[in-house]
Structure formats: structure tokens, C-alpha cells
Amino acid sequence: MAASSTEDIGKTPPRSPEKGPRPGSWGDLFRRDHLAAALVLAGGVALYAMNLYLTAALMPSIVQEVGGERYYAWVATGFLMAAVIASMLVSRLLVSLGASGAYVLGFLVFAAGAALNALSPTMELLLVGRVVQGFGGGLLAGLGYAVIRGALPDRLWARAAGLVSAMWGVGTLVGPTLGGLFAQLGAWRWAFGLLAAVALVLAALARRALPGHTRSEADREAVPVLSLAVLTLAAAAFSVASTLPQGWGTLGGVAVGAVLVVAFVVVDRRGAATVLPRLTYLGGNGLKWIYLTVAVLCAGVMTENFIPLFGQRLGGLNPLVAGFLGAAVSAGWVVSQLFSVGITAERSKTLAVRCGSFLLPAGLLAYGFLQSADASGPLVALWAAVLVLAGVGIGVAYPHLSVAAMRSTDDEREGAKAAAALSTTQLIAYTVASALAGILLSLGGSSLVASARSMILGLAVVTVLGTVTTALALRGSHGQR
Numbered sequence: 439m440a441a442s443s444t445e446d447i448g449k450t451p452p453r454s455p456e457k458g459p460r461p462g463s464w465g466d467l468f469r470r471d472h473l474a475a476a477l478v479l480a481g482g483v484a485l486y487a488m489n490l491y492l493t494a495a496l497m498p499s500i501v502q503e504v505g506g507e508r509y510y511a512w513v514a515t516g517f518l519m520a521a522v523i524a525s526m527l528v529s530r531l532l533v534s535l536g537a538s539g540a541y542v543l544g545f546l547v548f549a550a551g552a553a554l555n556a557l558s559p560t561m562e563l564l565l566v567g568r569v570v571q572g573f574g575g576g577l578l579a580g581l582g583y584a585v586i587r588g589a590l591p592d593r594l595w596a597r598a599a600g601l602v603s604a605m606w607g608v609g610t611l612v613g614p615t616l617g618g619l620f621a622q623l624g625a626w627r628w629a630f631g632l633l634a635a636v637a638l639v640l641a642a643l644a645r646r647a648l649p650g651h652t653r654s655e656a657d658r659e660a661v662p663v664l665s666l667a668v669l670t671l672a673a674a675a676f677s678v679a680s681t682l683p684q685g686w687g688t689l690g691g692v693a694v695g696a697v698l699v700v701a702f703v704v705v706d707r708r709g710a711a712t713v714l715p716r717l718t719y720l721g722g723n724g725l726k727w728i729y730l731t732v733a734v735l736c737a738g739v740m741t742e743n744f745i746p747l748f749g750q751r752l753g754g755l756n757p758l759v760a761g762f763l764g765a766a767v768s769a770g771w772v773v774s775q776l777f778s779v780g781i782t783a784e785r786s787k788t789l790a791v792r793c794g795s796f797l798l799p800a801g802l803l804a805y806g807f808l809q810s811a812d813a814s815g816p817l818v819a820l821w822a823a824v825l826v827l828a829g830v831g832i833g834v835a836y837p838h839l840s841v842a843a844m845r846s847t848d849d850e851r852e853g854a855k856a857a858a859a860l861s862t863t864q865l866i867a868y869t870v871a872s873a874l875a876g877i878l879l880s881l882g883g884s885s886l887v888a889s890a891r892s893m894i895l896g897l898a899v900v901t902v903l904g905t906v907t908t909a910l911a912l913r914g915s916h917g918q919r
Contacts, residue, residue, distance in 0.1 A: 462593040467601070474647030475589045478541060480601050481640045482578030485548060486521070487609025488616070489575060489633060490514070493568075495617025496626040503626075506561020515677040516565055517572035522673040522865045524576030526666050526713050528584050528858035531577065533851065537585045538648040544581060545641035548574030549634040556630035574637075580861040584854045587844055589648055595844060600779035600837035606864075607768035607775075607829070610742060614761055660711040668705050669713065672698035673866060679873040688877050695870065715856045717846055725846050725856065727911035728839050729863045731795065734904035735832045735839075736867035738798045740875050741805075741897055742767050745825070748890045753813040753821070766822050767801075770829020771836075778834040787838045788912060794835025795908040799901040801828025806894035811887050835908075842911075871897065 467476050493513065501507050524544075531540040551571025558564035582602040590598050620629035672695050679691025706712050707719045718726045742764050749760035781787050804824040810817065844857045878896035882889025 462591070462597055464597060467590075467594050467597045472590060472594065474643055476598060476601060478640055478644045478647055479582050479585060479589065479598060480605050481636070481643075482541065482544065483582040483602050483605040484609055484612075485633065485637060485640070486575040486579045487606045488613040489552075489571070489609075490517075491610055491613025492617035492620075492629060492633075493517075495614050496621050496629055499621045499624065499626045500564065501561070504559065504561050504564065506564075509561045509565055512565055513561075513568050516569045517575070518865065518869055519670070519673055519677050520569045520572030521576030521579065522862065522869070523666070523670050524573045525580040525858065525862040525865055526669065527661075528577060528580035528861070529851065529855040530661060532581075532584060532588075532854050532858075536648075536650045537581075537588055538645050538650050540577065541581055541585070541644035541648055542641045544574050544577030545637045545644065546574070547571075548578060549637035549641070550574070552630045552634035552637065556627045556634065576861075576865065579865065580858040583840060583844070583860045584858040585648065587850065587853050587857060596779045596837055596841050599840040599844070600775045603836050603840060604772045604775050604833075606739075607772035607833075610739075610768035611765050611772070614765075618761075662706065662709050662711040662713050665702060665706040665709055665711075665713045668698055668702040669862075669866075672702060673869055676866075676869045676873045679876075688873065688880075692870070692873050692877065695873070699866075713855075713862070714859050715847065715852045717852065717856070718859075724911040724913075725843060727907045728843050728846075729859065731791075731904050731907040731911060732836070732839055732843075732860060732863050733867035733870075734901050734907060735794070735798060735836060736864050737871035737874075737897060738802055738828060738832065738901045739767060739771075740868060740871035741802060741828075741894055743872070744875065744879070744890070744893060748809065748886070749818070749821075751886050752809065752811055752890065753818045755818065763818070763822055763825070766825035767829040767832070770801075770826035770831075771833040772829075774830040774833030775837055776833075779837045781838070790834045791838050791908055791912070794831040794833070795904040797831030797834070798828050798904065799831075799898050801825060801831060802894060802898035802901060806891050806898055809887050809890045809894070839911075871900070874900070 466472070497510060497513060501510060528540070531543065534540075535543060548571055551567045551569070551574055554567030554570060555564050558567055582605070583599065586595055586598045586602070617629060620626055675691050675695035675698055679688045679695065702713075706714055714729075715725065717723050718729070745766070746760040746764040749755040749763040753760070753763075755763065778790055781790055801824045805821055805828070808817065808821060808824070813821070840857075840860055843860055844853060846856050847853050875893050875897060878893040879889050881892040881896075
């Protein structure tokens with residue numbers, strides 16, 4: 439029996455056994471006739487990802503000037519909740535507005551939110567701006583995957599998916615540095631002004647570079663209001679849990695969120711209109727396992743929020759070096775992904791996904807067990823090495839999983855929905871993992887070493903589930919042959 443492959447994960451019915459087009463190269467993707475589209479796809483996700491970390495670096499300066507410290511946590515929570523809601527509307531907007539129209543809307547809403555942030559005299563108004571910015575950012579994050587199918591030829595899907603997902607890592611690397619620079623200069627408002635200006639430039643580029651509206655009114659699908667409402671409530675529960683004092687309140691918020699996620703699956707599966715592609719709910723189909731694997735991989739990234747703290751307190755690093763240590767996972771993710779997208783043999787793609795599902799938990803488990811007070815220089819170097827290894831696990835697997843989701847169907851509308859759901863899955867995973875990390879951190883009590891081990895090893899155990907979901911995804915493919 440033929441071996442399973444990532445190309446066939448979640449596929450119903452199986453594709454023709456004929457060979458597809460020759461895989462494209464990076465040079466092909468950045469060729470003149472594809473460059474503008476690639477810049478828009480990557481730029482939208484980069485704006486979203488960079489904004490998360492840039493704002494975190496600016497928040498102390500913002501609070502010092504406009505006050506409103508009690509809303510500190512909600513600046514991030516409001517942004518994330520709005521982004522989750524927007525990401526679930528991407529496939530509908532593509533039907534209504536086309537790729538260029540949807541992108542222009544996303545960039546303009548993001549720019550409006552950023553401009554409002556830059557001009558905000560109070561924290562309350564800045565919070566409104568963050569919600570607006572989050573809605574635009576959620577559209578951009580979802581469109582980054584959903585538009586690949588229509589904007590680029592099939593042979594470039596893997597390269598484009600790798601480029602788009604690499605922007606999450608690039609945002610982690612650039613965002614804190616840029617935010618810290620503007621904060622150091624006392625110019626936090628100009629940071630949001632810069633984001634608005636870049637968004638407007640990309641909006642103009644999207645209008646020229648991407649295909650317009652090509653579908654009729656008959657192609658439109660009803661909005662799954664109930665499914666969207668339940669999943670939004672789930673995201674809100676996890677987001678609120680991450681802002682509560684550590685303890686039973688946080689645990690209760692996570693429990694409520696988990697129940698609502700289950701309720702969403704039940705409602706969406708039975709709905710006349712759905713958020714996720716209908717393929718997701720078919721027995722023997724691997725698409726649901728793709729989404730769960732993506733969620734697990736993204737959960738591992740949340741350790742980066744705390745690594746700089748551990749580097750300073752346990753390793754004696756200065757803030758700059760600790761910041762670089764915190765970006766080690768993203769560095770491994772970005773670099774390995776640039777090579778992984780060049781894999782063309784289906785057996786090798788499958789092996790890459792399997793290896794990635796083992797490397798991520800292996801790196802995090804090693805980092806967790808290596809935590810120690812007053813860590814020496816060689817030990818800190820070893821921390822960096824195993825964190826890069828964890829990032830490599832994400833990078834080698836992610837592009838092939840995302841392409842498998844996009845190729846799960848030949849139906850253009852369902853394919854766009856499958857691709858957009860990758861972003862929704864990613865955003866939900868970040869929100870859930872953030873709340874879970876807070877709970878795990880509190881288990882260490884007053885000992886920072888114990889807290890670090892509890893949080894890191896706890897998230898590492900979650901990522902171990904990726905080995906199971908990967909096997910189920912590949913088995914689903916195998917069973918359809």
C-alpha cells in the first residue's frame with residue numbers, strides 16, 4: 439500500500455495520481471509578476487504579528503503618559519478577541535469583495551485603528567483603537583493564507599505558505615526591537631503612525647496586485663451567526679482567563695472556554711452555514727487533525743513571552759541579550775522554514791511533518807529540565823540551542839500542513855475557508871496557550887525556577903499531543919487511498 443503524504447491529508451475525494459506542476463522556486467515567487475502579490479500576503483501577516491510585540495514594548499510608556507493602568511491587560515485582550523472574530527469572516531468577505539477588496543478593507547481598518555491609537559488622549563480611547571486595529575489585523579492574518587490559492591499558481595503555494603507563516607516569526611524578532619526603539623525615544627505615538635502609513639501603502643499595492651471580485655451573488659453563503667457567536671465567547675473566556683489573578687478564577691475561565699469550544703464544534707457541524715469547511719466533520723478525513731496539529735505547534739510558541747524574564751532572572755542576562763534569547767524559537771522557525779518549503783518529494787514532506795512534531799516538544803522539554811538558578815554561560819548557550827531546535831520543529835512542519843489544508847478540496851470556496859481557518863486556529867491557540875501558561879506559572883509559587891519548569895514543561899506536554907494529531911492526520915490520508 440502506498441505511503442501517505444501531506445498533499446493528501448484531509449482530501450475528499452483523492453486527487454488524480456498524475457504529477458502536479460513543477461514546484462516553484464523562491465526566485466519564481468519574487469519574480470516581477472508575482473512579487474507584488476507576495477509582498478501583500480507577507481506584509482499583512484507581518485503587520486499583525488509585529489504589532490503584537492511592538493505594542494507590548496510600548497505599553498509602559500503609554501501608561502506613563504495617558505494613565506489607565508487598570509486596562510493594561512485589556513489592550514492585548516481586546517485586540518486578540520477582535521482578531522479572532524474577523525478571521526472567521528474572511529471567506530465571506532472574499533466572496534463579497536474579492537481578494538483585492540478584502541485586503542484593501544483589512545489594511546484600511548488596521549490603519550484606522552493604528553491612527554486612533556496614535557492620537558488617543560486616554561487609555562479608554564486607545565482600547566477602542568486596539569479593537570478596531572485587531573479587527574483589521576484579524577482580516578489580514580486570515581487573508582494571508584486564504585488568498586494564496588487565487589493569487590498565485592499551484593506550484594508556488596508551498597513557498598507562499600512558508601513566506602506567510604515565517605512572518606509570524608519575523609514579527610517576534612522585529613516587533614520588540616522596533617517597539618523598544620520608539621519607547622526609548624519617547625515617541626510611542628509615532629510607532630502607531632508608522633504602522634498606519636505602512637498599512638496604507640500595502641492597501642494601494644493590494645488594489646493593483648490582487649484579483650478583484652469574480653464571483654456572483656449565487657456564490658454567497660449565509661453567515662453562520664450562532665457558530666461565530668459561540669466561538670467568539672470561547673475566545674473571550676480564554677482571553678479573560680489570562681487577565682484574571684492566578685488561581686481558581688483563571689482555571690474556571692479556561693474550563694468555560696473549553697466547554698464553549700466543544701459547543702462550537704457541535705453547533706458548526708449541524709449548521710446550514712459553517713465556519714470550518716464541511717470536510718472537517720467528515721469521518722476519516724484528516725483536515726480536523728491538521729487544524730489540531732497547527733494549534734499544538736502554535737501553543738509551543740507562547741513560551742517566548744516568558745523566556746526573556748527567565749533569561750534575566752535565572753541567567754543574569756541584560757535585557758537586550760535576554761530579548762534575543764526569547765526570539766530563539768522564532769529564529770529556528772523562520773530559518774528552517776525557508777529550507778523546508780523546498781522539499782518536493784511527498785515521502786520527504788511526510789517525514790518533515792513527523793520530525794517537526796517530535797522536535798518541538800523535545801526542545802521545550804530539554805529547556806524546561808535545564809532551568810537552574812544562577813545559570814552559567816555555557817548553560818545559557820545550551821538554552822538557546824534547544825530553543826532553536828524547538829523552533830525548527832515548527833518550521834519544518836508548518837508550511838506542509840498549511841498547504842495540505844489549502845489542497846484539501848478542489849472547491850474554491852471551501853478551499854478558501856479551509857485556508858482562512860488556519861489563521862483562526864492559530865489565533866485561538868495563542869489565546870488558549872497564554873491563559874494556560876499563566877496557570878502553570880502560578881504553580882511554582884515563590885520559586886522562579888519551579889515556576890519556569892512548571893510553565894515550560896506543561897506547555898511541552900501539550901505539544902507532545904502533536905505527535906498524536908500528526909499520526910491521525912497522516913492515517914486519515916492513508917485510509918483515503
